[in-house]
Amino acid sequence: MSNPKEIKKRILSIDSVIKTTEAMKMISIVKLRKSKELLLHTKKYSESIEQLFQHFMFSWNEKLENIQDNKYFFSSGKNKLFIVITSNRGLCGAFNSLIFDKIHRHIQENGYLKNDCIFFSIGKKGFDFLSRKYNMYENKKKIPNNFTYEYKDVIILIKKLIKDFLSKKFNSIYLIYNKLKTSLFQQIIIEQFLPIIFHENESSKKSSNYSILEPSKEEILDYIIPKFLSVKLFKSLLESSTSEHTARMMSMHKATESASDIKKNLMLNYNKERQTSITKEILEIISGLEALSETN
Structure with a gap:
């Protein structure tokens, strides 16, 4: 005894x-409320941008394969870039480990060669794990540590990614992040970021029959696609942030x-x-x- x-x-x-633990739980609750509110507004904005993008694409009477300026929709090469969104801190349960397991399974199931896969981590935990096993994007620790969830940082990153993609440095770019389904269940999302996968929508197609575009379609495309990709990445960051705060809140509870x-x-x-x-x-x-x- x-x-x-x-x-x-x-x-x-x-x-x-x-x-x-109670203090950390309360902090996570406050951050979760802010993240959910910002995510809600961003989703509405993202839907509007996506509808505008679909409207614009259907106003193009030619088939996508025949468009001269199709650089955002087709690519060549073998290198694949994976943008992995993780947390900067721990104490959030299996939030990060589930992403790492998903990456390992995804590479094996698709038969990707290890040298053809390049990773960029938004989040220190992801950088610490991935840098020991895989090739990392040319940015060292600067961006993963200093990267914030502000839209201005997303715009800077998107400009660099588009430049590298158009110069055929990467064949394709994928996003990997946590998405909150319920308070007890999170889903790991792997979605193609570039080249853009265009889904036909009949309502958008019908509403775009008489569109008049000014200036040229190519100029509009070069303007609207970076905006479309920036909002998409920003929404993914907020989805991951919401999942992270939920996971940490549950872990502290x-x-x-x-x-x-x-x-x-x-x-x-x-x-x-x-x-x-x-x-x-x-x-x-x-x-x-x-x-x-x-x-x-």
């Missing part, structure tokens, strides 16, 4: 753990419950030890009184 003083020290340390259970067990042991020590002292006092009465 442990000493009551040692048990009391452990109880005090568990109390500090409970305070820490479970940690608080586990610490509370440990504290209850320690309190029971402390009371037992305290009761045992008190009983022992009483027995010693009684035996001492009996010894004195016998001597008298």
